[in-house]
Amino acid sequence: MNILHYCAHAGGFIYDWHQFHMVDELRRAGHDVHYLNPVAVLGRTGSSADYSQVLLDEIAAPTSGADRYDLLFATATDDTIVPDAIDEARRRGLVAVNLSTDDYSHPFRVARVASRFDLNWSTVRENLAIIQGYGARVITMPWGANPHVFKPGSGPADRVIGFIGTTYGARARNIAYLQQAGLPVRVHGRSPDEYYQTDGKGSNPIARAIANFPESWQRFRHGIRFPAGRQCMLSLLWRSIQELPGHLPEQRLDNSRIEYMPGPPFEGMSAALSRMALSLGSIELCSTYVFRQPLLFIRLREFEVAMSGGVHLVNRFPELEEYFEPDREMLFYGSAEELVDKAGFYLRPEQDAERRRIGERARLRSEAEHTWLARFRRIGKMLDLTF
Known part of the structure; x- marks a missing residue:
């Protein structure tokens, strides 16, 4: 499967987990994962419209050996993507899934975009009704861990x-x-x-x-x-x-x-x-x-x-x-x-x-x-x- 992983951020340890967790494990399973950080592409921080244009440019360009990606997997909020960009990705045939990471303390961060995704993955159960109230289809699942990166050590503790x-x-x-x-x-x-x-x-x-x-x-x-x-x-x-x-x-x-x-x-x-x-x-x-x-x-x-x-x-x-x-x-x-x-x-x-x-x-x-x-x-x- 060709997966476009979209995450806009200015860098740092708090975001590195994407690469070492899901991206690495999906690649080891044989999936082609392209990690797209529009901040890195632009060389600066910007608006949700700026970041979304980077996404639109990527899905409009030919990808290695394929006319398009199969899946847009995002960790996005209203501040990092605009609804129209999600609509365009789906119009081009991509399935769009978003992982919301702060739905307990900040469910409002996806109020405008949640309904545009095919599926919203929330890691908490408590505010499910709020996310659904935005018109979103939601699956609740906890985090996971990559068994290839997180492995038992040797020797006594x-x-x-x-x-x-x-x-x-x-x-x-x-x-x-x-x-x-x-x-x-x-x-x-x-x-x-x-x-x-x-x-x-x-x-x-x-x-x-x-x-x-x-x-x-x-x-x-x-x-x-x-x-x-x-x-x-x-x-x-x-x-x-x-x-x-x-x-x-x-x-x-x-x-x-x-x-x-x-x-x-x-x-x-x-x-x-x-x-x-x-x-x-x-x-x-x-x-x-x-x-x-x-x-x-x-x-x-x-x-x-x-x-x-x-x-x-x-x-x-x-x-x-x-x-x-x-x-x-x-x-x-x-x-x-x-x-x-x-x-x-x-x-x-x-x-x-x-x-x-x-x-x-x-x-x-x-x-x-x-x-x-x-x-x-x-x-x-x-x-x-x-x-």
Whole structure:
């Protein structure tokens, strides 16, 4: 199959996953995937009309050995594609599918374009009615992981719990709980102090919103219209209030007792995960971790860790328990106390063998059910495409 993967972005680690996840796996399965980033083609950032013209130029030109592409697979929003460009792609015979990555916190980002695609892939169930309300046909599926890139490592793991990413928000709070309990913690990424100092806007959510007012106003204007958006805004307000007198646990995080290491490239992520006995998962949405019952959503990391044969300790979430069996393929916590207790228990030397078994079962489950090919085959059944 000839696939045109359309994603407009200015670069950076947050977008690299497309190449190392779905694009690589689809190519290994024998599909011809052309990755089109209009920002790279233009050499600059632009408008949705600018980016769409790059797309239209591409689908109008002959492709290697074929008159046209079979599938337009986009990760697009109203800011990166115009509805008419999707219509033209479909008129030329392409099936058009869009992956929405922020439908829980920002479902409004696809309000104008969702109905123009043959199918919209949403990774969350919570705002399905909103996306359908735009006139869109939707399939809900979680993320996946590429088994060729994310592979179990060799050798014993270091007896630490850690994660890959920047420590802020809920991550910083959970790291603080673990560190204050005397457990060994490793982070591949920046500390909170370094992150906020580099960012230059401080850690207080209200102060950050004021510093970035145009974007914040748009988020408020749209977010006030749906429950998750309102919860996120309330959580930011409550966190800002709590932060003033220094009452947040993460404000007492002692970074000198955390092992900070450089963040690995995608090619080295599995090796980094394999060197940690436990991987910390933190899937709270926005700042809702300050509430007794935070909003939770599954991230890409849950599948990367499992596919790498790692032992992931993450928030207890009914949907995630559908994908990985509790205590056999993934570990779950429902409170700070359970997080600390489980981390301490599974870091004991006598649990080394059980951790290996959990990681092996997680890999087997992932290979069987959570590859990108498995996801695309579900799409294929709905759209009469063969993956």
